[in-house]
Amino acid sequence: MSIIIITLNIFSIFIFASSLEKFQNKQTDQQLDQKAVKRFRIISLFLMIISFILCYVYWQKPGWIIGINLTSINSLIITVFISYFPQRFKEWNEKFHAIFIKSA
Amino acid sequence: MHQKTLFIIKTTHRWIGLIGGWFLFMIMISGCLTLFNSEISQWMRPELALVKPAPLSSTALDQAYKVWLYSQNMPKNQIILPSERDPYLYVSYLKDNLKKNIILDPNQGTIIPVRDTAGASFIFSIHKKLFMNPSIGQFILLIVSFLFIISILTGIILHFKTYVKMLFNLQAKANPLRIQLNFHTTIGMLFLPFLSVMALSGFLFVAPSYLTASSSPAKITFKHHANIPYTPAHQDLLNLVVKAEHYFNNPAGFIFFTHKEIKIGEANSSYLSSFKNTVSYNNVTGAMTSHTSPSPMFGYPQKVIFGFHIAKAGGVIFRTINFILGLGSAICVALALLYYSNRYKNKIYPNKLAYIGHKTIEGINTGVIMAPLIGFISFLWINRFIPVDSHNRTANEIMLFFIIGSIIFIYGLYSAYFNFTNHALKKLLIIFSYLCLLLPVIDLMTNFTLFTQSLLNSNYLYLKMDITIFVLGVCSLLFSMFLKKKNYLI
Numbered sequence: 316m317s318i319i320i321i322t323l324n325i326f327s328i329f330i331f332a333s334s335l336e337k338f339q340n341k342q343t344d345q346q347l348d349q350k351a352v353k354r355f356r357i358i359s360l361f362l363m364i365i366s367f368i369l370c371y372v373y374w375q376k377p378g379w380i381i382g383i384n385l386t387s388i389n390s391l392i393i394t395v396f397i398s399y400f401p402q403r404f405k406e407w408n409e410k411f412h413a414i415f416i417k418s419a
Numbered sequence: 420m421h422q423k424t425l426f427i428i429k430t431t432h433r434w435i436g437l438i439g440g441w442f443l444f445m446i447m448i449s450g451c452l453t454l455f456n457s458e459i460s461q462w463m464r465p466e467l468a469l470v471k472p473a474p475l476s477s478t479a480l481d482q483a484y485k486v487w488l489y490s491q492n493m494p495k496n497q498i499i500l501p502s503e504r505d506p507y508l509y510v511s512y513l514k515d516n517l518k519k520n521i522i523l524d525p526n527q528g529t530i531i532p533v534r535d536t537a538g539a540s541f542i543f544s545i546h547k548k549l550f551m552n553p554s555i556g557q558f559i560l561l562i563v564s565f566l567f568i569i570s571i572l573t574g575i576i577l578h579f580k581t582y583v584k585m586l587f588n589l590q591a592k593a594n595p596l597r598i599q600l601n602f603h604t605t606i607g608m609l610f611l612p613f614l615s616v617m618a619l620s621g622f623l624f625v626a627p628s629y630l631t632a633s634s635s636p637a638k639i640t641f642k643h644h645a646n647i648p649y650t651p652a653h654q655d656l657l658n659l660v661v662k663a664e665h666y667f668n669n670p671a672g673f674i675f676f677t678h679k680e681i682k683i684g685e686a687n688s689s690y691l692s693s694f695k696n697t698v699s700y701n702n703v704t705g706a707m708t709s710h711t712s713p714s715p716m717f718g719y720p721q722k723v724i725f726g727f728h729i730a731k732a733g734g735v736i737f738r739t740i741n742f743i744l745g746l747g748s749a750i751c752v753a754l755a756l757l758y759y760s761n762r763y764k765n766k767i768y769p770n771k772l773a774y775i776g777h778k779t780i781e782g783i784n785t786g787v788i789m790a791p792l793i794g795f796i797s798f799l800w801i802n803r804f805i806p807v808d809s810h811n812r813t814a815n816e817i818m819l820f821f822i823i824g825s826i827i828f829i830y831g832l833y834s835a836y837f838n839f840t841n842h843a844l845k846k847l848l849i850i851f852s853y854l855c856l857l858l859p860v861i862d863l864m865t866n867f868t869l870f871t872q873s874l875l876n877s878n879y880l881y882l883k884m885d886i887t888i889f890v891l892g893v894c895s896l897l898f899s900m901f902l903k904k905k906n907y908l909i
Contacts (some may be wrong), residue, residue, distance in 0.1 A: 317736065332587045335586070335587065337588070338587070374733055374734075374736065374737070375689060375732075376689055376690050376691060376732055376733075377691050377726075377727075377732045377733040377737055378733075380691070380733075380737075381733055381736065381737055381740060384612070384613055384737075384740045384741065384744055385740060387609045387610050387611075387612065387613060387744060388740065388743055388744065388747070390609045391605065391606065391609050393587060394586075394587050394588070394589060394605055394609070395589065397587050397588065398587075398588055398589035398590070398591045401591075
């Protein structure tokens with residue numbers, strides 16, 4: 316369960332980051348329109364809420380605090396990852412956008 | 420914002436952060452270690468590996484009670500009941516600023532012969548009162564926590580706008596000084612919920628003893644029972660423990676005695692707010708006389724943040740997360756100190772006094788970062804190297820810790836006066852890494868029989884601790900190599 320929660324949390328932060336204008340791939344025609352950005356943020360929020368609910372269910376009373384703390388740590392991990400491996404992030408971001416745009 | 424206001428906030432953040440940071444780094448590192456105080460204490464007494472954890476018996480409690488009789492005139496004396504995390508029975512009391520323990524087999528009631536060690540209570544004492552007289556140490560902590568709160572507030576005002584702009588971006592290709600600042604800002608902002616609660620709860624932990632008169636009515640004190648005329652307990656303690664557990668609907672954690680009552684405390688690891696809940700029984704009749712849930716100042720919210728501070732609930736995952744956040748916060752403070760040192764490094768000073776002043780600050784910054792790190796890991800090394808039956812073992816452990824810490828601190832100052840602080844930092848970080856990497860090896864070499872016995876008893880604590888220290892060493896070594904490669908310490 317811990318792994319599922321951490322994965323969901325990281326994934327939600329990743330999607331939130333990829334919805335930010337500065338990380339959208341401006342070199343290709345995959346740049347997101349406002350609707351797509353909104354959808355990305357909703358998915359990100361949805362995943363974040365699920366991870367928080369799971370935290371609360373799995374760790375009971377301090378679950379929501381664990382959720383907040385976990386989000387802090389995961390955000391730092393994502394920040395370091397994006398800053399030091401921008402190419403890898405760009406690749407993943409492009410793939411993710413492509414999947415999302417195709418499915419939409 | 421008005422330029423003058425901004426300047427005042429910036430100056431406040433810089434100077435308050437600098438002076439507070441000297442203490443905060445040590446407090447944060449010792450706080451991180453205190454989260455695993457029980458595990459560290461057990462690791463520092465490897466003889467415990469020979470005892471197989473067993474359920475608590477009435478005989479063992481009676482034995483503990485007899486042992487307690489010898490410590491009844493010591494402050495903070497109590498019987499600590501076994502738990503899942505620490506399966507031994509303790510009779511503990513305070514002596515020479517340290518919590519002393521006599522450890523008993525929870526089933527047989529026999530005293531387990533363990534080495535005399537300061538254990539994690541020394542680390543806790545540093546975190547709680549800087550290993551000083553409580554009135555002085557806690558007063559310093561009160562000021563430091565207040566400075567910490569101000570630093571956080573001024574930091575938010577100063578960095579919030581720039582942080583939002585550079586969200587998820589550390590500008591990895593910028594100059595080292597900028598990266599140091601970016602890391603400091605990013606960690607500070609991302610860990611803001613944790614930092615705020617820790618600063619506030621730290622302040623509230625200490626403040627009541629200075630802000631309120633000694634008239635807090637419902638507060639149960641744990642200073643107590645020194646020199647209280649003692650009436651023997653006529654009750655079966657195990658029976659009372661079972662009654663208390665039934666009352667709490669949770670395990671009992673500790674027992675202490677007053678001249679008329681036997682008080683049993685709750686060990687609730689499900690709620691952050693269950694803080695020092697106790698139930699009292701009459702010493703003679705065994706009837707419940709009172710129960711309490713003390714609310715020293717603000718009641719429930721305060722208990723929640725206190726519970727958060729000590730990671731009371733949530734088990735090992737909450738402690739691990741708080742440990743990572745605490746370590747991150749310590750790195751945030753260290754980066755701020757390094758930023759200060761490096762920023763003014765090549766400045767031309769108007770006079771020699773200003774130059775010496777800056778070099779002293781630079782030296783102190785280097786010293787306060789590396790002394791606790793090397794000091795604490797050396798403390799574990801010392802535990803394995805001082806002979807088990809040596810006289811004054813605890814005092815020697817502490818003395819050696821302070822000697823090593825002082826040497827590192829003086830080396831930090833020396834490196835600043837001779838302009839090689841960053842080289843010294845890299846060197847000390849590598850020494851720290853190797854101390855971490857080699858400690859498990861030394862542990863295996865010196866206590867191989869005890870180590871294998873612990874595995875046979877399905878006690879994996881020693882293995883987990885050794886692996887954790889080794890992983891910490893690997894991370895530290897990789898970090899120092901990364902710094903060297905990127906030339907981040909300018």
